[in-house]
Each structure stands twice: as structure tokens, then as C-alpha cells.
Amino acid sequence: MSTVDWKRSGDYEDIIYETAEGMAKITINRPERRNAFRPTTLSELQHAFTSARDDGEVGVVILTGAGTEAFCSGGDQKIRGDDGYIGPDGIGRLNVLDLQVQIRRLPKPVIAMVAGYAVGGGHVLHVCCDLTIAADNAMFGQTGPKVGSFDGGYGAWLLAETVGLKKAREIWYLCRFYNAEEALGMGLVNKVVPLEELEAETVQWCREMLDKSPLALRMLKGAINAVSDGAAGMQQFAGDATLLYYMSEEAQEGRDAFKEKRRPDFSRFPRRP
Numbered sequence: 001m002s003t004v005d006w007k008r009s010g011d012y013e014d015i016i017y018e019t020a021e022g023m024a025k026i027t028i029n030r031p032e033r034r035n036a037f038r039p040t041t042l043s044e045l046q047h048a049f050t051s052a053r054d055d056g057e058v059g060v061v062i063l064t065g066a067g068t069e070a071f072c073s074g075g076d077q078k079i080r081g082d083d084g085y086i087g088p089d090g091i092g093r094l095n096v097l098d099l100q101v102q103i104r105r106l107p108k109p110v111i112a113m114v115a116g117y118a119v120g121g122g123h124v125l126h127v128c129c130d131l132t133i134a135a136d137n138a139m140f141g142q143t144g145p146k147v148g149s150f151d152g153g154y155g156a157w158l159l160a161e162t163v164g165l166k167k168a169r170e171i172w173y174l175c176r177f178y179n180a181e182e183a184l185g186m187g188l189v190n191k192v193v194p195l196e197e198l199e200a201e202t203v204q205w206c207r208e209m210l211d212k213s214p215l216a217l218r219m220l221k222g223a224i225n226a227v228s229d230g231a232a233g234m235q236q237f238a239g240d241a242t243l244l245y246y247m248s249e250e251a252q253e254g255r256d257a258f259k260e261k262r263r264p265d266f267s268r269f270p271r272r273p
């Protein structure tokens with residue numbers, strides 16, 4: 001059992017948002033549907049991830065599912081219309097793609113804490129997280145070709161990057177499920193622990209990361225993702241480079257000179273080899 005005193009906030013219907021000790025924990029809370037997501041769930045998840053990003057106290061984010069049966073079973077097939085998942089406005093949406101991008105862009109580590117099933121679009125969500133800690137009852141897999149869907153984005157190529165091309169094809173083409181030890185063996189998860197130790201182990205990983213330099217973690221996440229995110233990844237990395245430059249006296253001289261209506265004097269800054 002974890003000894004964290006989580007503080008709950010936000011007015012959500014489908015998720016729970018909690019914070020403590022530099023961590024944010026976001027829980028998909030639809031256990032009666034194995035934590036399948038609908039448009040409302042995804043809008044709330046996006047809101048919660050934004051809160052975690054903007055909160056200067058938060059250094060790492062945990063994504064998990066309520067109960068012990070599932071992390072997330074993907075899109076809610078019971079409200080799947082002919083053009084996506086139907087929300088309260090009656091319009092079909094596929095807004096999980098925006099959430100996947102948001103997890104990749106969030107400049108803090110996101111760790112998936114998986115008990116039970118992580119399948120379909122729920123599996124893709126854990127693949128998009130930086131790290132995954134699995135309980136010994138966890139089951140992983142894609143179901144798209146069985147239920148009439150597929151994810152040709154991160155769900156395909158980020159999975160291939162994670163487990164290799166042949167294994168990714170097997171996972172998608174055959175739609176088998178894999179247990180936690182098999183997932184560990186293929187590099188799909190970082191650690192497997194007994195179910196009752198899942199949160200304590202995840203929190204321990206968070207605490208170790210919280211001890212480290214936040215800027216170094218931010219740059220490493222950006223660097224690792226930039227390779228596979230192409231121009232979008234470079235855009236993020238370029239933003240981080242600008243952030244670092246803004247923090248230098250050299251950049252501040254340019255700003256100060258403008259405000260003081262004088263010529264900037266960059267002569268004291270070295271032209272590094």
C-alpha cells in the first residue's frame with residue numbers, strides 16, 4: 001500500500017485528479033466499462049493533464065485506471081457512432097489523438113500505472129507514457145482488427161519503436177493479449193510488481209525522478225521524443241532551447257537594452273568554440 005496523502009481537486013465526472021508531494025495522479029474512473037473512454041473522459045483527461053503541466057509543484061504525472069480490473073479498455077464501443085464516439089453534443093469525435101500528443105508534449109515524465117487490462121486505445125495510452133509500471137495481473141494488447149478500428153499513429157509506429165517491428169505487427173495482426181511478464185520481456189513495461197505493491201512501487205519511481213533536475217528530465221523527454229516526432233518534436237525541442245536561452249544573461253541583455261532604449265552590448269559574452 002502507498003502512504004501518500006492524495007488531495008483531490010477538480011469537478012470531474014469520468015476521472016479523478018489528485019496531487020501530493022510533487023506528483024499528480026490522474027485516474028480514469030469508469031470501472032463498470034473497464035475504464036473505456038468516451039469524449040467526456042478525454043476532454044476531462046486533457047483538462048487534468050493541462051492542470052498538471054501548469055502546476056509548478058507537480059514534477060511527475062501518474063496515469064491509471066480505477067479498480068484492479070483495467071487500466072483502460074480503449075474507446076467506449078457502446079457509444080461508438082458511424083463517425084467516432086458520440087458525446088453529449090451528439091457529434092462523433094476521435095479526441096484520443098489529441099490526448100496522446102498532449103502526453104508526449106508534456107514536459108514532465110508521465111508514468112502509466114497499469115493493473116488489469118490495457119487494451120485497444122487504452123494500450124496506446126500506456127505506450128505514449130514515458131514509463132509503465134505493471135501489476136502482475138496486467139494484460140496488454142491491441143484489438144482494433146477484431147472490433148473494426150486501428151491506430152495508425154503512435155499506436156502503430158511508437159509501438160514498433162518500443163517492441164520492434166515484427167512484434168508490433170504480431171500484436172496488431174493477431175490481436176492476442178500478453179501478460180505482464182511477457183510485456184516485460186518485450187520491453188513494453190519497465191517493471192512488474194505484485195498488485196498490492198503497484199502504487200507504492202510507482203510512487204517510489206516518482207520520488208526518484210522528483211530528486212532529479214527538472215530541466216534535465218524535460219530536455220531528455222524532448223530529445224528522446226524528437227527523434228520519432230520529426231518536425232513536431234523539433235518544434236518542442238526548439239522551444240526548450242529558447243527557454244534555456246531566455247534564462248541566460250546574454251539573452252537578458254538584449255531584452256534589457258530594448259527596454260532601456262540603448263544599443264545592446266553583447267561584447268562580454270564569449271563566442272564559444
Ligand code: S0N
Pocket residue numbers: 032033034036069070073074075076077078093094095096097117119120121122143144147149150151152155
Ligand atoms: C477489456 C476486456 C478484455 C475485459 O474483459 P472482461 O474482464 O472479461 O470484462 P467484460 O465482461 O468484457 O467487460 C466488463 C464490462 O465492461 C464493458 N466494456 C469493456 N470494454 C469496453 C469498451 N471498450 N467499451 C464499452 N464497454 C466496455 C463490457 O461490455 C462489460 O459491460 P456489460 O457486462 O454491461 O456489457 C474486454 O471487455 C474487451 O475486450 N473490451 C473491448 C476492448 C476493445 O476492443 N476496445 C476498443 C478498441 N478500439 C479503440 O480503443 C479505438 C481506437 C482509438 O481509440 C483510436 C485510434 C486512432 C484514432 C482514433 C481513435 C479513436 O477511436 O478515438
